[in-house]
Amino acid sequence: MGLRTPLFDTHVAAGARTVDFGGWDMPVNYGSQIEEHHAVRRDAGMFDVSHMCVVDLRGDRVRDYLRRLLANDVAKLTQPGKALYSCMLRDDGGVIDDLIVYYMDDRWYRMVVNAGTRDKDLEWLRQQAGGYGVAVEPRLDLAMIAVQGPNARQKAAGVMDPALADRALQLGQFFGVEAGGLFIARTGYTGEDGWEIMLPAGRAAQFWQQLRDAGIVPCGLGARDTLRLEAGMNLYGNDMDETTSPLESGLGWTVAWEPQDRDFIGRAALAAQKANANTRKFVGLLVEERAVLRSHQKVIVPAVGEGEVTSGTFSPTLQRSIGLARVPAQTADRCEVEIRGKLVHARVVRPPFVRNGKATVAL
Amino acid sequence: MSNVPADLRYLKSHEWARLEADGTLTIGISDHAQQALGDLVFVEAPEPGRRVTAGEACAVVESVKAASDVYSPVSGEVVAGNADLGGQPELINSDPYGAGWIMRVRPDDKAQFAAMLDAKAYAAALAAETH
Numbered sequence: 001m002g003l004r005t006p007l008f009d010t011h012v013a014a015g016a017r018t019v020d021f022g023g024w025d026m027p028v029n030y031g032s033q034i035e036e037h038h039a040v041r042r043d044a045g046m047f048d049v050s051h052m053c054v055v056d057l058r059g060d061r062v063r064d065y066l067r068r069l070l071a072n073d074v075a076k077l078t079q080p081g082k083a084l085y086s087c088m089l090r091d092d093g094g095v096i097d098d099l100i101v102y103y104m105d106d107r108w109y110r111m112v113v114n115a116g117t118r119d120k121d122l123e124w125l126r127q128q129a130g131g132y133g134v135a136v137e138p139r140l141d142l143a144m145i146a147v148q149g150p151n152a153r154q155k156a157a158g159v160m161d162p163a164l165a166d167r168a169l170q171l172g173q174f175f176g177v178e179a180g181g182l183f184i185a186r187t188g189y190t191g192e193d194g195w196e197i198m199l200p201a202g203r204a205a206q207f208w209q210q211l212r213d214a215g216i217v218p219c220g221l222g223a224r225d226t227l228r229l230e231a232g233m234n235l236y237g238n239d240m241d242e243t244t245s246p247l248e249s250g251l252g253w254t255v256a257w258e259p260q261d262r263d264f265i266g267r268a269a270l271a272a273q274k275a276n277a278n279t280r281k282f283v284g285l286l287v288e289e290r291a292v293l294r295s296h297q298k299v300i301v302p303a304v305g306e307g308e309v310t311s312g313t314f315s316p317t318l319q320r321s322i323g324l325a326r327v328p329a330q331t332a333d334r335c336e337v338e339i340r341g342k343l344v345h346a347r348v349v350r351p352p353f354v355r356n357g358k359a360t361v362a363l
Numbered sequence: 364m365s366n367v368p369a370d371l372r373y374l375k376s377h378e379w380a381r382l383e384a385d386g387t388l389t390i391g392i393s394d395h396a397q398q399a400l401g402d403l404v405f406v407e408a409p410e411p412g413r414r415v416t417a418g419e420a421c422a423v424v425e426s427v428k429a430a431s432d433v434y435s436p437v438s439g440e441v442v443a444g445n446a447d448l449g450g451q452p453e454l455i456n457s458d459p460y461g462a463g464w465i466m467r468v469r470p471d472d473k474a475q476f477a478a479m480l481d482a483k484a485y486a487a488a489l490a491a492e493t494h
Contacts, residue, residue: 017398032456033427034402222401222427290405292425314404314427340423340430 001025005050006143006201010208014218022116024051026221033222037316040190040227041357044149044156045219046211051115054139054198055125058108065132066101066109069125071246071264073256077103083174083187086254087246088124089266093273094242095249097121098234100187102176110176110183112144112196114236128265142183143204147216148194148227150357153186156195159210168195189224191231191355226313229322232284232351238295239282239310239324247273248326250282250351278329280307284351285323286361291339293323293346298338301331309337317354318363324351365395367486368460372436372479375488379460380436382476383467387442391464392424392433392455395489400426403452408444408466415441415468417475422465424455436479437470 002025011018016027027048029036039045059065066074072086082103088096097117102110113121118138125136147156157165160182167177168184176185183198199207212218225235232250234240240249247255247270255270256262273279287293293312300306307327315322327335327348336343349361371379377396380388397403407423415421420432421441444466448454455463470476480488 028428029401032402226427290407292404292430294430314425316427 003051005048006204007048007050007208010205011048011218016218016220019221021221022051022114024115026051027218029220029222030218033220033226034316036217036219036223037226039217040149040192040219040223041317041354042150044147044152044216045223046148046152046208046216047146047219047221047224048143048208049146049196050143050201050204052144053113053115053118053121054142054144055111055113055122056108056137056139057111057125057129057134058137059132059134060107061132062107062109062134065129065134067262068264069128070101071255071266071270073262073264074101074103074109076256077101079103079175080105081171081176081185083176083185087240087251088121089246089264089270090242091265091269093245093247093266093269095236095240095244095246095251096124096242098236098240098251102185104178116237139198141201142198143201144196144198145204145208145211146188146190146194146196147211148188148190148192150193152192152194152216155214155216156197156211159207159214189231189233190227191233191352192227192357226316229311229313229324230315230317230352230354232324232353234324235311244326245270245273248280248282250324280326281329281331282310282324282326283331284349284353284361285309285312285325285335285337285346286349286353286363287321287323287337287344287346289344291342291344292321293337293339299325299327299346300336300338300343301328302336304328304330307331307335315353317357318359318361320363322353365393365398365489366460367393367395367482367489369482371460372476372481373485374434374436374479375485376434378434378436380476380479382473386473387467387469388437388439388476389464390433390436390466390468391459393485394459396431397456397459397463400424400431401428402426403455406445406448406452406455406465408446408448409441411441411443413441415439424452424465433465435468437468437475438472439468439470441466442469443467
């Protein structure tokens with residue numbers, strides 16, 4: 001038996017099929033993954049993401065600590081509640097984890113890290129914290145529910161305290177607010193508008209039911225994966241890990257090179273990679289044939305070299321097979337993928353594939 | 364719980380077969396298999412006229428989650444593949460024992476059909492698998 005979120009019994013009672021994900025027993029779908037996917041693209045869906053770990057970081061020098069620890073720069077965060085996406089790197093540039101960090105106040109930042117990496121992340125956070133006097137507190141008392149889709153915020157607001165709902169509806173993209181024991185952020189992992197809501201574990205089941213009664217469709221990790229892949233968002237462990245850098249994982253945009261004197265962990269290794277014209281690149285793939293891309297399939301770029309599919313799926317929105325892949329730097333706009341012993345043509349495209357319900361690549 | 368019709372025969376690898384009046388076998392995947400795979404997105408059924416051997420992978424069903432081979436329970440000749448699955452692979456999810464059939468095979472030797480699991484034995488195999 002794996003770890004269980006406060007909503008586990010709720011999922012089972014709703015007929016969810018569960019799978020192991022990073023040591024957690026999580027719902028993969030409640031019936032049809034494709035219908036759940038469409039619910040998020042067209043209306044409103046919700047995910048139990050309580051397996052993800054919220055970590056509060058507090059101390060007088062917490063900002064200096066995070067500017068050393070993260071490849072993105074928390075100095076960009078000047079307004080309370082503002083969020084930043086970043087990788088946390090090893091000295092050699094390998095990705096320990098990708099995460100979101102919220103600036104709460106000058107002595108307090110809140111971080112959300114992946115479920116499967118929780119233990120090593122906490123160990124790393126604590127190991128680096130010593131010199132800065134930063135307290136690292138995992139918030140295992142919090143559950144987290146993501147409501148996503150064009151109508152998700154309006155539907156969820158209807159079951160919240162009106163004053164809180166007003167504040168939440170005013171949030172800009174990538175901002176969060178804490179009030180009434182809830183932390184609500186306008187973030188997500190689907191390519192749609194929505195909120196991620198942290199709340200005390202004991203209130204999760206009742207809140208989930210209220211959201212459901214408001215017409216928000218429960219969705220499993222299956223739909224979460226097809227949605228994030230359409231949105232061109234990376235999954236830790238598939239698309240990047242400790243053996244790959246952000247520059248080889250389509251995450252160069254999250255590395256803050258300025259100011260030049262900010263000495264974040266992994267900087268020297270990344271700078272060397274950046275200067276190397278042969279550093280592999282990370283691309284989207286679109287297949288026209290009837291075959292589905294899957295992680296670890298071999299990519300062949302004729303006369304150039306080989307690469308690998310890191311994530312692949314059938315896109316319910318595009319009705320095509322899509323994927324993310326790490327390929328040689330010289331790869332142009334075509335490649336082949338070895339799928340079940342056959343070579344299949346694929347087009348190299350720039351993710352995302354879908355945003356806000358609409359295709360963002362030519363089909 | 365998944366549906367295991369009493370009048371069909373099964374393989375442990377989750378194929379079912381029905382003996383038709385003309386002596387051919389209609390073959391598909393079980394309700395349990397379609398549930399485990401999730402939403403089907405592609406099906407590759409064999410061409411009529413193809414010779415297959417018992418235990419040979421001769422069709423592929425691919426879902427949002429994974430691709431899976433479909434094995435022929437008997438040796439014989441393929442007489443039909445279900446063309447409807449090309450445009451509607453989800454028929455396997457909605458009606459695995461009916462409109463979601465995958466192929467029809469004329470067996471060389473009906474004893475291979477008789478040797479398949481009956482519904483009771485297949486249900487027992489499923490119970491053992493999930494415990």
